[in-house]
Amino acid sequence: MAQIFDRSSNALARMSLVLTGILVIALGVTLNELQRSPWVTRQGQRPDQPVPFSHRHHVQGLGLQCQYCHTSVEKSSYAGIPPTKTCMNCHAQIWTNADLLAPVRHSWATGESIPWIKVHDLPDYVYFNHSVHVNKGIGCASCHGRVDLMPLMYAQNTLQMEWCLNCHRNPGKNLRPTSEIYNMAWKAPSEEKPVWCSVTDAKTGVPTAQSVSCVTDDPTRNGATVASLEMPTAPGAGTGQAGMGEAGGGGMVMPASMMYTKFTSQKALGDFLIDQYHIRPPNQLSSCETCHR
Amino acid sequence: MATRDLTTVDPRVDPATGELRVLAPGQSFKSVTAKIADIVLTPHTSLGWLMLFSIGGAGATMLLVAVTWLFLKGVGIWAITQPVAWGFAIINFVWWIGIGHAGTLISAILLLFKQGWRNSINRFAEAMTIFAVVCAGLFPLIHVGRPWLAYWLFPYPNTMNVWPQFRSPLLWDVFAVSTYATISVVFWYVGLVPDFGTMRDRTKSKFGQYIYGMLSLGWRGNVKHWMRYETASLLLAGLATPLVLSVHTVISFDFAVAILPGWHTTIFPPYFVAGAVYSGFAMVLTLAIPLRKVYKLEGLVTDRHIDNMGKVMLATGGIVAYGYGMEVFMSWYSASHWEFFMMWNRMFGPIGWSYWMLIACNIAIPLTTLWVRKWRTNLAFMFVMSLIVNTGMWFERFVIVVTSLYRDFLPSSWGTYRATKWDYMTYAGTFGLFLSLFLLFIRFVPMIPMHEIKMMLPAAKVKSEAVEAGD
């Protein structure tokens, strides 16, 4: 009887074994990439909106404040989509005949809503609250990116759970003074561009922003003669526990206006603000019930 | 003395040992090969096989229907409810897995103990294991509320940054059962490689040669290969032994780790394992007795096998009985009201009959009769007995799962349990699946390991002087 298989079959057999292995791995890698790909997350995609609204034009060009349209961002879980009226406030006077704005005028005339398409669309079982983030020193840009540079709106981030946790596990790296929340161009402090913050001793019951005030140009130059080395570094007997009583920087004697601490790194600023704003510790921020109910 | 008489009266007995023969006399390398290989190689498929296969197929189809409906509607089509949130699915799961254990036990543990008689039955016992595990593995998958998310039980990197919870016995199951399935398949296949070689060399059809050729990986009986092969088989056996013990131990943890009276019991691991072997051997008998008859294998699967399996059942059955006994004893000795009430409720509660059912099938009937060799070697009797025992073992799981759950801590939440047609269809369906798989096996794979049988033939002995010669 002759051979069943010819010489090459040995090589083939072994090759196929190796190939199967490679294929399995490849499949795994692909799926892993796929679940994070824009195809799934919609990251960076610009859906066709009824009106090609340009944030860049309105924010950077005209300098509109975020809250002018997104009115409830500080008060409610929902930042708010402006009613047609908001558009008409201006567009009753300007660009009254622009074809682009036809849907707006139609809506205004008929009283039917403008059917926008949601760009930042969380799953329905995720309970995100704008107000607490904005009040605790997370700037718009931290999640939405440089909206002021977006001609058409798109999602800067994946908005996936891992992305949320990334910050909830280490909030410090994204914290900024509440006075800078709407500042799209805010940069983390550095040796070149330090940040000076002062604390009026925070009593409980007052909104977060009021206890800390920060400036980006050296306050000592205009009069205040206090050297920052006299400052207690990052004042903070704060428990880091929201509202658990005594806030950081309590026992300071000098008038608040004069006591500025200089920060030259986001790390330092983050730790300082975590104390001042009573940011909850990571184990609480990454606990399930924070987002799922 | 006795042996002398036996030799005269009973041809089945080996005059040398006085034991029943493992193999009938007059087998040769060629005859063995022919006998076993030709069952597979014959081109004509018997009508009986076709009929049985269509029955199996029908069953499997029913299973498919039941599962489809399940996926469409939800587990609510089963009887499970509050407080009995586990029902047939888990019972069948444990039952099938248990049955699987005999195969591994025969092929592994008996191999380690150098029990030659195992060789005739280990191949299809292992096959039975694998198919039983297939049926068993089905249930954990379909019994979850959202089966399309069942893959969440495996640790894999995901965008949620969440992982399985390793304190849960269910997760231990995932690893235990998957390992068990994998190792069983590997062990089985390794055992098959040389026989595939034989098939390759015996089959006439070109196609057959290709298929068996590939499956045999080009086995050519090189004695060095044989040596490594033997080592590997021994190692696999050595690994499979702790594995088979661990699997049912882990499954018993599903209950033992919970705090429920009737589940929270330290004795579960041993008596689950014993019970598994018990039911497993019963199932081997259920399969072996007809096979032997249909394919005229009396020469290879002799009364010795039936007899020995009877003995094993006697032993394991004894352990199980001890387990039941201890449960009752502890419920009194622990002086714990929970335990006491649980046991009372098991015996005399609304569905106490199921407890007595299992006592009858697992202890009363078998443990009184299996002592007698005459009955142990009576095929009809053993066949019936094997069915009885497996019924009993099913009820054991029923009692553990249901009667512990339906009356637990808070009397206010007591309920009851009534199986639905979907429960029965799913259960029956797995028999169909098992049957069809098993039939395919005996049609296309040599059901008895030829090389291991050959080793046992007298002709296989090398005359000792040959080795010393010339030194």
Added chain:
Amino acid sequence: MALPREGTYGLLAEFDTPTALVEAAKAAHDAGWRRLDCYAPYPLEEAAEVIGFHKNRVPLLTLVGGLMGLCAMFSLETWISTLAYPLNIAGRPTYSWPAFVVPAYEWTILFAGLSAAFGMLALNGLPSLYHPLFNAPNFRSSATVDKFFLCLEATDPKFDRVETKNFLEGFHPNSVVEVEY
């Protein structure tokens, strides 16, 4: 090694009984043959012994595999529960090692078993669907059934087509055939 070669692979002698094979193999080995192999339809320890094959490395592979499985799973569990996403589960400590034992144990066995099986095949150089011996007509018909073969290979320095043939016939085999690549 799968390179196609030309010429003779070796001489193949067929025997009826294991004893005959073992005797022949022993003689050949004593005569200084080193490139030789025996073939039998079932494990024939004596044959391997006499041609000087005593121990193999399968056990070592198995051990290594087992240890790998153990470490892999246990460290995965520990990492997940204490570092990746530490959660309060029923008030248990995040590092609940007793619970981690079970999966680690299972993976030990899994990896060990796989390494044993695949290690064995690898060491045996399987799969090798094509092999010169299959060219020998009588080999394929009976090697895996009931006949016993001794093959003296051409790569052995002592190999000489004529002498070797005579040498083999000295053991009264059923046949001695020349095997081509």
Added chain:
Amino acid sequence: METGNEQGQKAGLTLAEVRRGLAGVKGKKYWRSIDELAGTPEFEQAVLKEFPDAAQEWVDPVSRRGFLKLMGASMAMAGLAGCTKQPDEPIYPYVKAPEDLILGKSMYFATAYPSAAGALPLLVKSDAFRPIKVDGNPDHSYNKGTSDAYAQGTLLDLYDPDRAKKTTYRGDNRQWTEFMETWRSKLIAAKSNGGDGLALLSATVTSPTLARQWKEAQAIYPKARLVQYDPVSRDAVRAVLGAKDVQYSLTDADVILSLDADFLSGSSFPGFHKLTREYSERRKLATGAKDATMNRLYTVESTTTTTGLKAEHRLALKPSEIPAFAAALAVALGVSGAAAPSYAWTDEQARYLKALAADLKAHAGKSVVIASEQQHPSVLSLALQINEALGNDGKTVFFTDAVNPMPTEQTAELKALVNDLWSGKVDWLVMLNANPVYDAPADLNFKEAMSRAKVTVHLGKHADETGSLTDWQIPASHYLESWSDARCYDGTVSVVQPLIDPLYESHTAHEVVQAMLDEPTKSAYDAVRETWQPVLSKSGDGKSADFEMNWRKVLHAGWVDGSAYEKAATATVAKVNAPTPVGKDAIEVQFRPDPTIYDGRFANVGWLQELPKPVTSLSWDNAALMSEGTMQRAGLAEEDIVEISVNGRAVKAPVLVVPGQPENTITAYLGYGREAAGRVGSGAGYNAGLVRTSDSMAVATGATLKKIDGRWGFAVTKSHYQDHRSKFAGGQGTGNNSLEADEALTRGIIREATLEEYKADPGFANEGETHPKVEKEITLFPNWDYSTGNAWGMSIDLNSCTGCNACIVSCYAENNIAVVGKQEVRIGRNMQWLRIDAYFEGDLHAPKAHFQPMACQHCENAPCEQVCPVGATVHTPEGLNTMVYNRCVGTRYCSNNCPYKVRRFNFLLFSDYETESLKLMRNPDVTVRSRGVMEKCSYCVQRIEEAKIAADKENRPVRDGEIVTACEQACPATAITFGNLNDKTSRVHALHLNERSYGVLADQNTRPRTRYLAAVTNPNPALMESPVEVAPTAG
């Protein structure tokens, strides 16, 4: 999964759209198609033959949802993250936004739920102008924020998909204006003859404005008439007190006697909220053991109610014996002119009477006798005389004007009306929110009588039994959709203001009656304002004030200040003599408002249908409730169908045994056997009204029972299994005591002591074999540290809880809990997160009962968490046992390992994703759970998070009482307290330290965060030989 959130906002924003969607949608049948059949015994038999739970699966086709689920599956597989790739979601912003609206923040409006028993002041939560939660008005002195099952249920009543949607004339659609034309033209025609032949039949008028409107109409049409009728009338009060009402105050009552008055189990009894609060306040034992004082409750009743089971001493009497007993008591207390019919009381009864009389005497002036309004008038009359004799008047008993503006004896009036109908004197019959075809006394044969009228009009929320027969059917507005007003128990006027535009083209009684006046189209809003103009135009001291400002104040507060009635210490009480009891062997049938669906008006409210009734735990049905003795004598078994013949009429009813029911007494709850209630209510139970006649509205005597073929499948949510344990197993083996309670006591689940025992041994709740104290230190692994931050916990006072079910319905509404339907409940798949366990102790003929609200205990060592393979249920740093629905794969292992069995599983797709109107109702802050997911009580985590965020923004800790769970909020007995255990000043912290505080099954070392306060009873030593209630003599 989906939340109300997104679609909530969408819906809220385009109400018009939703209305369009609502037109004629047939919603998902969560009540399962077969439930419509469920009434018929044939069906039940078929079902019982095999697999009641699976039968339906053949019936209903594979649903679209089913396929979607499968698609979801494959998609889930694709995007490994588990959440599928979402389709584009649209946003519909306002065109002009209401300036006071902040989307995502709820608003609260004060209103009131009007009912014949007195209005309930409410504060309703509104999300994007959709009312999503009804709760009591916390500022109102009457209910102090508490509510009840009915009021909670009215929310689902508003969104009921089966409500009438269009005005119809003989079945085809018409416009409201068309009706107004016909109605007006009729009125104009009728003006000449003074409105002769005009008859209005209304449910009890509760609105002063409506009363005013009618008075004015009466002036124009003197011959027209308005008849009020409710199947549950207050005629007894009218008979005894005329236009007065009686009010009780339990604050100073040391001894309370209830004469068949079920004032603790639900708001069908006037003043329920106030009475329950005052009753429980006297049982809080806040002062600690040493100088602990409590009130003592005696209940003499004719069927088992929670009031009876809460009583220290309960006496079960046949309905007809109650008046005689009252009389006997009056005599014993020396009430002048009281005469008791001679009757052979058993020794037990006599002894009870003696001890009771003595106790009342001893507490003259500090006691109160409360009488039922559903009894023979003599009971109320005698009760009031006794109170007078005891000098309780002015201390615990007061008299005011009637709460209802037009108090009448309704049954008599209805009779008269029907006679006129027969004699053809009525040509226009206008029915306002009444359903007489269903609930008028059977002997009046209203259906026929109605057809004698030339034109019949029905204004009703549903095209019900009546509405489907009348010429005109007009959709009535729900009280949350329309303007009105009403007086609550103490007479304070509440303005009923709408929370939402009418969902359908519905109208109000105000508009119909207004049409009879000079300004026929004046809106209800203007009418109400007009009514209160004079009052609100002057300030307290009579000087004139700015009406608009006061009006706005009223709308804000919800009530008109100082409009409460004068409380008089005396009133003229008509003396009514007690009739002689009919004898012990005569079978009596008594009719009672149903504890969950009242008189049937809530029949289509799924929450209330599925709500297990107190005492029986029966849901989705009513039954012929009888004692075991009665049942056996009639040769019946439970679930048998019995034919009850009385008053020459017969009705078929299923049999259910009630512990403690007096012999030969059958209790029939009204409101069931509806034919046109809607998809939920139709076909549930049997119609007791079929044997209720105008002369036996409360009790019908001389009934005969006949067993007929067929069996009924009850959905009883707890097994009421009787003990058959043999002696060796520790059972009494009498077959006559409840195994559950025996076990509950042995296992230390229920812990109770008498006042004396408590004083002697304050720590009784944590001592002894069955009451083990658990040491936290004994542990294999280090305890988790909860000492910093918040640590949420709950305390439930078993002494206060009366098992009234308000908490459960409140939980339904707050947490979007699904209704599963009778068949699912029957096999134990009801989804309530919170249940009230009732354990009957001792002789089932005269049981003692313990009520125990049971929800997730939030164990620190939660057994459920450890066994979840995917970590879908975990512990939060603040000690919540939280359930992450969208992580759950549904192994149900957690439920198996939960010793409290408080977890609920979506075995099928129970949540309704299709019915438009129900989407409007959902709480947007709570995920709507889909199929295959486990769920359970979350301590209302959405409220916790809301409060935490508010507090965090203000840099302050969460204040005690800032977070109120839904159950706590509703509880009239203030039995539930939630708070932060780490806050040393919080109430719950103190309560957990209370010596009566114990954890259920704490010996399993689960360390529950919910703890219970052991109950303490205050029995009368004179009756202590049988501390348990007195068994009625087996007849």
